[in-house]
Amino acid sequence: MSKTTSYVLFDNGVHKCIVFTSLVQGEGIQANQFLIINGAEDAIIDPGGDLTYTPLTMELFKYIRLENIKYVFGSHQDPDIITSMPRWLMHTKAQIVASKLWARFLPHLNSAFTSNKMEGEWFDRLIELPDEGMSLRLGNSELYSIPAHFLHSVGNFQFYDSISKVLFSGDLGASIVGNPEEPVKNMQAHLASMRGFHQRYMCSNKILRYWVDMVKDMDIEMIVPQHGAPFVGRETIDQFLDWLWDLPCGVDLMEKRVFRCPEPALMYG
Template sequence: MAFVLFESGDHRCVAFNDLVRGDDGVQANQFLIQNGRHSAVLDPGGALVYNPLMLALAAYVKPNEVDLVLCSHQDPDIIGAVDKWLLYTQATVVCSKLWGRFVPHVVPGYMKNSGADRYLLLPDEGGLIPVGNAVIRAVPAHFLHSVGNFGFYDPQAKILFSGDVGASLIPSGASYGFVQDFATHVPKMEGFHRRYMGSNRVLRLWVDMVRKLDPQMIVPQHGLPFRGEAIGQFLNWLERLECGIDLLGPADFRV
């Protein structure tokens, strides 16, 4: 089922939240940004969701006419089906320059039209990515799960697609919608963030950057999105969270 996050004029942002079958894999969201006849798919996932995503996209765009595949990082639930995107579309794959030589390892060597010209590799500071008459800004999220990690900010919709930052673990089949009660939502995020985020120092740098962006929505790749007062509550929670290397000590490295 598609969830329209934003629609105004010829600009639209859509989330697909229920394409993973039951407990076959970790729940993951895929996204579509459309501007006129141009479009980008964000974090499209692996073979598990490729066919369902193609069917879901067809209500909005011809999948083989997608212009861009935006990848926040290198995990299978992000780029696992990149070979199919390169084979069946003319889309350009956008990812960190750190992963530009790793992503081709999931692309068969015999495949034609899958070389370096099909990739747009982002420097660490990010950059601007045109989608029709709109521009998507790749913003750094390094060491917040991956060493070469980006969020994608749509300034027209004022949505930050935040990748794994803000991810929550929700049951398969749970309804998709904005977080209503932040306090009860925290347990769905806390364990993941403590383990997968690099350190509190990096979280505070990211929070400062996001406050300057001032998004109206923060939409992670797993679980539920934030808007309104939940955004401030989420950022306040993140900047106080100990995680990653903050929690490690000698006991974690015993033989």
């Protein structure tokens, strides 16, 4: 994989979308982080945890000033998504945008902002997304929080930028073998690499079909997951949607034999 840690997905001179890759050092799973710039306002999507905070901040300095960050979006509650939240609250004036289902859990990450006089500020800076999602203004643009519940979190959102026509899809479409800087080209090989993850982590085919029905008519030119390579162009995106439509996963595949009390461990004197 290239050592490049950031590249531009879209740039029309006013509006930019930037992907950050390969920032995780050590054993942590690699994840993509995203920056959207419109004029003098910026938004970060799925910034990650302590493993990515410092390298991501260093990369951000190439493009923006931290005081211009208006939103930090979290698609769901996983450690590689939002556990760096306390640092963004301490070092920026950004609002945190996340599902209402996680609003009362996030303070567990954030003792500094939930103690004494800072408690009120923390809740003032939290935007709780309803299950139906919502849109938020960023400069002269709109960012849409798109429902993707149970794919794989019970309160899960994706984020759609109507100017670049990019859907930031979180873990849906994720693969650890694809290069984030190179769009998927061999679709059949890529689908095979995604199958195991999607069949275990996504809830059910019923939910996948709800999602496909929602996005198939949206004006999307690129789907960019949190891990691995993006899907670029309608032909590739439609192949991905067709695959999801027929994919059994999650509770569809879980067997009763798994649900049993384990045998006693051997005891040694």
